[in-house]
Amino acid sequence: MVTLTPTQEKYLPYVLAVALFMQILDATILNTSLPQMAQALGESPLKMQWAVISYALTLAIFIPISGFLADKYGTRRVFLSAVIIFCVGSLLCAASPTLDFLIGSRIVQGIGGAMMTPVARLILVKSYPRNKLLTVMNFAVIPALVAPLVGPVLGGYIVQYASWHWIFLINIPMGVAGFIMGKKLVPALFEDTKRLDWTGFVLFAAAACGFTLAVEFGSQTGRGVYGLLLGLGASLLIGAYIWHAKRRAAPLFPLSLFDIRTFRIGITGNLFTRLGISAVPFLLPLLLQVVFEYSPSQAGWLLAPIAVGAIGIKPWVSKIIQRFSYRKVLVYNTLFMGSLIIVLAQFNDASQWLWFIPILTIMGACNSMQFSAMNTITIGDLQGTQTSSGNSLMAVNQQLAISFGIAFGAAVLNLLRERLQMDTLVAFQTTYWILGILTILSGLYFLRLKPEDGRGLY
Structure with missing residues (x-):
């Protein structure tokens, strides 16, 4: 355990707080801004999904190597480099003259984001004793609750009263603050590292891109064959990764993780459940602005209840799971969320906006409970070194589900x-x-859990 100075011990959690706020704000501020961005870039608002997908997919691809880089080159150097890359990506996004340039800039941003938040979290884990870690983490993740509430509203007002460029430029002052704090507070921690599984990394990254592109091309007129070929190619790459992982002593993601039943059910259910859920925050602002002709700020305010519901349910999640079990909560909550998504299909008039508020508040609460339950049951039975690799795979899985879900919904x-x-x-x-x-059907997968699974994880 590293020895921190009194100043570091007091203020180091603020580093993760700033990093989390930057990353989550950047992810949530964009959704209400897409129609205006599309107009400025000469694109259809319904073709802007890759501005979001490219970022989530890049996070998924590069998160697995963030820990390796931090251990090899030092947490301080990697964190500061990540902040610089994220800010450079933000500047490039603001300067984008075309959608293709914006997508490339979002990839640069994603590379910075993939190292920034996981490394900041790793720094706290390595710097504080276990008896202080929960308190430190709880403080540091407060921005993760606030940013989804602020992001859509702030994004709406920025594009309505300034210009869309500022949704990226506001990252710069936060990045400067994060860099200064990091330079003064972040300790330089190193670990002995094994050689990274670069072959596994390339196979995994190529497969993730292949599946996402397969969904995109599959929906385009005259490109269905390309989508099919990409899907087949990505499947072959997954097969190649499995073959490779069985023969390597320390693969990128050990296949032994899938021998643990609760991890296998949790990670698979996590992926398929999020396919439907992840598309809603992307599609809803488009529906409100493109079809119902709401202003960006009005659309932002109507998305705010999702975050309010997510924050409001937090104190009750453990008690609900303890009362009903992980199996019942995940099965029935997923069925309920699927039903709420279908309720959104019933809106056909802009004057019905008042009904959005309770429905989206309940949806936010259900989302929050779903993600807490899925994440806990997924890693709850992991032991020793499995915990680190399993946690990394779960984080990757979440970002992949977001990119797949948005790609599928848009397709x-x-x-x-x-x-x-x-x-x-x-x-x-x-x-x-x-x-x-699709969400309702995915909930049936959690029937594979046993009633006693997760007992003791409350």
Whole structure:
């Protein structure tokens, strides 16, 4: 355990707080800004999904190597480099003249984000004794609760009264503050490292990109064959990774993790459940602005209840799970969330906005409970070195689910509009029906849990 100075011990959690706030704000501020960004870049608002997908996919690909880089080159150097890369990416995003340039800039941002938050979290884990860690972490993650509430509203006002460039430029002062704090407070921690599984990393990264692109191309007129070939290629790459991991002593993600039943169920259920859920925060602002013609700030305020519900349910999650078990909570909560997504398909008039508030508040609460339960049951039975690799794979899985979910939701919407020539509102409604049914079906997977699974993890 590293010895911290009194100043470091008191203020080091602020470093993770700033890093978390920057990353989550950047992820949530964009959704309400997409229609105005599309107009400025000469694109359709319904074609802007890759501005979001590229960032989430980059996080998923580079998170696994963040710990290795921190151990080899030192936590201080890697964290400060990550902040610089994130800020450079933000400047490039603000200067983007085209959608393709913006996507490339979001990838740069994602590389910085993939190292910034995980390394900041690692610094706290290595710097504080276990009896202080929960208190420190609870303080540091407060911005993770606040940023989703602030992001959509702030993004809406920025694009309405300033310009979309500022949703990226506001990262710069926060980045400067984070860099100064990091330079003064972050200790330089090193660990002995084994050689990174670069072959496994390349196979995994290529497969993740292949599956995401397969969904995108599969929805485009005349490119279905490319989508099919990409899907097959990505499947072969997953097979190649499994073959490789069985023969390597220390693979990127050990296959032995999947011998643990609760991890296997949790990670798979996590992926499929989030496919439907992840598309909603992307599609809803588009529905409100493109179809119902809400202003960006109005759309931002209507998304705020999701964060309010997520924060409000937090004190009750443990008690609810303890009362009903992980199995019942995950099965019934997933079914309920799927039903709420289908309820969103019933809106057909801008004047019905008042009904959005209770529905989205309940949806936010259900999301929060779902993610807490899934994450806990996934890693609850891991032991020793499995904990680190399992936690890393779970974080990667979450980002992949976001990128797959947005890609799938956008693909279905564009397929209905372009190939089936549906009216835009009807296409949105049908997409919500499909996402809701998919979420309901994914909830049945949690029936594989036993009633006693997770007992003692409250």
